[in-house]
Amino acid sequence: MEPEAEIIRTQLFALRDETYRTFHSALMPTVPPETVIGVRVPALRRLAKQLAGTAQAEVFLQALPHGYYEENNLHAFLIELIRDYDRALAETEAFLPYINNWATCDCFCPKVFAKHKKELLVPIRRWLDSGEVYTVRYGMEMLMRYYLDDAFRPEYLEWAADVHSTEYYINMMRAWYFATALAKQPDAALPWLTEKRLDLWTHNKAIQKAVESRRIPPGMKQLLRGLRSRS
Structure with a gap:
């Protein structure tokens, strides 16, 4: 050393x-x-x-x-x-x-990074496709941090959903991402739950995290509770 x-x-x-x-x-x-x-x-x-x-x-x-x-x-x-x-x-x-x-x-x-959101999208895609647990998680975290407000585009939800993994720490971040999207971009994010576009585990975990969030209004929480799925 x-x-x-x-x-x-x-x-x-x-x-x-x-x-x-x-x-x-x-x-x-x-x-x-x-x-x-x-x-x-x-x-x-x-x-x-x-x-x-x-x-x-x-x-x-x-x-x-x-x-x-x-x-x-x-x-x-x-x-x-x-x-x-x-x-x-x-x-x-x-x-x-x-x-x-x-x-x-x-x-x-x-x-x-906050000043270079356009450029940052290129490495984010690379990180999401890397197959490395914490590199993928980091890419999704950046997507959640910087692209759910003014820089949001609906296809970013697809980027997160398209990451398929059996790794717990990737799937937890994906659920966290969708729960945050429900708070910040409800019109774009909610159909992913109502139409059950996500895998079962991420679907239910995203609902759980959203229901636990203070940023989700009571009416939305009631709706989400009814969307929990067993199959």
Whole structure:
């Protein structure tokens, strides 16, 4: 390990919270507990801001694969702070193959992506077609984050629906995507449920998440409850 990366690891261990480590490890069954240090997210974000743009951070970003969960999250937060779109995209694509859990996958999004929605659609399609669990999940997350408001187009619902997988963490994100679409684009999203265009598991899970959401009005929730299916 490069000395700069070793120094960062030492900093992470200095921020360790053993109680949090025990709690958070239980939420990530795909992550070996011995690879979790136990650093809370606000502390990781503060460290990322301190390191951003430094030579030490540049070395750290090249030090893949990392050995600890928090090193991966710090890596993600450093990518978030990159202001150049092409560089942020390149670093994101270099990092995605090393993500091994939902928490790291869902925790980061380079801020500069919001200014390049048209260009971002190209890598999103590539991520959705990759076949890699967390790369697919990340692509769907970006589709949910940036393309359910002013940039929405009905075909994006088809992009999400066309991802067929037996992987739990992909299917959960797809259900989350459709539940969010029901809140933000109900006219376009609701027919996917009323016409039962989704697979049974995603159909029912999307309804469950929508019914649990505060963004869905009571009348819509009542309708959705009646759409639950057993076949």
